[in-house]
Amino acid sequence: MSAEATNPAATPGPVVPSAPRRRSRPRIDLRRLGRAALLGPASRGRLPDAIGHVVEAHRAHHPDADLEPLHRAYVLAESSHRGQMRKSGEPYITHPLAVTLILAELGAETTALTASLLHDTVEDTDVTLDQVGEQFGAEVRYLVDGVTKLEKVDYGAAAEPETFRKMLVATGNDVRVMSIKLADRLHNMRTLGVMRPEKQERIAKVTRDVLIPLAERLGVQALKTELEDLVFAILHPEEYEHTRELIVDNASRADDPLAEFAEAMRTVLRDADIQAEVLIRPRHFVSVHRASRKRGRMRGADFGRLLVLVNEDADCYAVLGELHTCMTPVVSEFKDFIAVPKFNLYQSLHTAVAREDGQVAEVLIRTHQMHKVAEAGVIALGNPYTGSAEEQTRGGADEERVDPTRPGWLSRLLDWQEAAPDPDTFWSTLREDLAQDREITVFRPDGGTLGLPDGATCVDAAYAQYGEDAHACIGARVNGRLATLSTVLKDGDTVQLLMGQDPASEPSREWLEHAHTPAARIAIQRWLATHPAPTEQVGPGAAEDPAPARPTGATAGSAAHTPGTGTSAESAPATVPPAPRPGAAVTVVGRPGAGARLAGCCTPVPLDDITGFAVRGGVVTVHRTECAAVARMAGAGRAEVDVSWGDTTGCRVTLVAESFGRPHLLADLTEAMALEGAEIVSATVEPPTEQRVRHTYTVQLPDAGHLPTLMRAMRNVPGVYDVGRAQHHAQA
Template identity: 75%
Template structure:
């Protein structure tokens, strides 16, 4: 295997300084405490990188932090055999090269001390101050002993909350994960896959949203190599077989330099090789690649106006591909990114992509919020940042998308639900920019609707929305938005005069059909659960203790008896969609409009809310169950007899297979979907445990929308 194949980040780093040899780091770390007032040899390179960005930086805190970190981690070793201190040193070097300020680097050196040594948070605060202590606490993991399986999602929840106050917390976490991913080869394969999944689903989208492209691209390549080894190897071979691509790009770059010099524009023209995942994506999009497809041309200038001057010269002297032009200077991306994007075609039809930006834009494009330094220094006198006119925080190191994410996570106390919602939210490509009527801008995922825009802009105040104007024309809230659309959301409290309407009390259930973002779905679901009277009015209590058949929504699977003294032999019983009760859950019912009784699990939050509204419950119980139908998804590594073993386990548990699908294997991973009929719903946990026990199966879960009962 080539060096690049063994180290997938190497290709991404060819355009930057080489990574320091960890053995040399370890040797320097083992030399012991340095003489008084002399910077330790082990962090000399960190100091050099730091001073390159901050020439007047005080290095004393770094000296002090290294001495504490080295002494507290002494005797600890990584799985690779290197002294543990090499890890915080490497993480700090990553941040130093990106231009992080001294406080961040100090906290980075100490980031594992509270978690893994006898050092306490109080000690860190006494010796280094409240800011450093806050950052160290923010990246300290929660103990599995205390939280069990919820430790990882709750740790990320804690980090996000801390990041909401100081974005440097996530900067340290991203650098920490990058170094861990670089050295992941010493872990067991299944642990590599688990860590790479979380990196892909959570850390990489966070790096993208914070604009830290230098970390994002290398993390992408490292995760790509682990999760899709065959596709990664094909891409590596493709790059290796196209060594002439560099010469082709050099020729284009030289032509650009000549044109710009002749026009009197001072500019630097650089070649940006695509990283592995980028080459893979371009290959999947364009098929056979030409030399210019293996990189892009980066043009750096001094002023914003020069960017447009360069654009004019290129479009005059070469054939522009107009569909590729995007202006992210006039309309920056939500993650602070600014550049002009264009592409020009050569005489042979080969297309060269071009990025045009100032030196400062380039620094922010590479390092994102890390390049902005200390968030506390952005507000005069250290005061809390002011609110902008559009409701977003004026401080760019505390972005609005993070504030909205923190709002919906507060409404999701359950760890599993939070973890699923977080990964779903971050998995959405934020490809479209939607302009607000007041001139602000919203970053939304492709496929987002006016409902999503409403909750992104107004939060819970979006409950009062009654319609929208998209590009000046009246539109329904379910209208799908496109990149560049201007949306004016109409709310009952201030825009009702624009539409004729009935009385508006809040969102209707069909809004959920149009909501694509977790923020919107969670807010709508919470409102509907808290206001059942919004769609169903209270009814008289039913009469007569007789069993009635359930009017089944998707997922209902048994009979329910009404057991009150005053019940009706015509009442219809529905299972609540908010908590989807199944036998043998403890349940209670509430009468709603039309003689319908809605059945909830007793621990459902909606039960407490309805009791607080003096809604009288109706006693209910499960009647004679006729069995239930459920759809399960099994995720597994491919191997011989896997399908037979799974079906045997299902049959042994007494379940009947109604239907089954097996998706084509992808990188030795297989997804099986089974719709099953169980004689008794109480068998479901046992069945899922039996399926998880099959060798090669690493997860079994219910589908989000269970199949209807048969």
């Protein structure tokens, strides 16, 4: 349920200022919608007046759309939400109406609008998913279910690694789910003034860190820019006010350089007999703020851009030629995103022209269809389950657009979250990817292209092109010259990856130092986790030290915590250095004398079901049968080796305890472990995050049968809410 729902007595707060709107359609008055909603459904056969604005916007994009599902969806939503109110005082139905209107203005198709009207019914009313499916079909049911799952994600803990992963899983294969969520967040941000300042700030930070980057990747610039301005107003009110004053002062000037540029361009294009619209697009608040920091004093032409709209792709280049011939081009500003579209569907020609007084106008040249996609991204592509593949990919050929509901970047994120060795790795690499402000395009010899983040290397290019087969990469040619895999690529480079023929080829550990994309880092880390370095191999019967991950700030010389001293777990990270590790005896069936070692990724202990895989040097690595690495290696064709436990007296295992921070917690926990006969070999306590603490212990037990009792005793310590077996992964 939206945090806005409350009782009618709530008092509205100040309205958060928002960015100037680029469209001519005025923002709908919520009170007007509220009055219309209170009147209830219209007479039979006629659409309710309350959704008249939605219908008008929808027909502008889809004149032949069947409006009957919208009628039925509104009637169900209005009757289900009747009696619920928002903190602003309006009936709750005004929220799904406003969300649906946002999507309708962007050109969303009827199915998405129907799901948008119903998006809060399953979460907030007695309506069930089965009822939605029976009345509106499986597709609407799927979308409503996806949005409902997103509502259950704890956005307040957006810094937690698992949060983003859950969002992606909840989104599933259809990004229309996320489109509805983004429109939902935009409307809530528009009305955020009714919230307490501290709650406004929390919601704004989550919007900035998670939802705005997603809007960028979906290509929904219209939502992204307004969300940016709303966040800017809340988190940086003084800078927002300064920017607003700059915009107001510029608007009060008698002369308008952009209008003069626009008229000159219309004349040039008219004389060349090119049909085109030349429009002025004011910069939004965040864009003006960035430009002022970059350029210092702002001049009149800096407050906006010129947009030239034409009918055909070829006309874009004709416009470019005329402008560069008849006006003074700023060559360094030229970019061709038509020939090489951005990963988020964006296509345009970018250039700039100057005049004698030094004023420079930035120019965007695109077709009307490109403009629609530039504003609305995947929303503008309509229903992906109707029409031909050619219609779905209109606006430029790109292999990532075959299924608009699951663009290539979303497929990669879903693959990463499945392949990542742990949530922290997934989260850190994903945050780096979302934080990229610039993407470069490199060319392949076969004519294809690769989109990579700025600063990417040949290692990143190899994994972007070949996936895990890039383990066999042995070198590269950049622009025809031999280059090392650590070479940083520049926009426009041509890269030829040189692949080895040995199927047993392996990546170098040093590659991690040169890998910047999640695809490359996760693939390399996953391989290293299942193929420890030769220096880690030990003799027969010996076990592998799991090497607990060192927390941020911990060093090899960190002081060990002494149990019983009462030291708080909220203090600096404590690390107990590991002792030499004896191992449980493992027999390799049919290979007398073969060396065996216990895998650090799943830390098997006696009585666990185990299997083995041969690695370098004739050593067999032993895994628990349910270990994820087993499925990966078996799927890759690696032969399993039969192994069995020998002497099960004495075993070593690594456990992870999750707890709430409190004084004396570490002392109480280690005392409970000692009472169960566990000898602590090594221990790591990570710095607390939101009052939660993660402890990692490697312990020696007299017998594997003691493990369940030990874990139960640890869970019984006040403040500890979970204890589990560790899943360790090799670090670079």
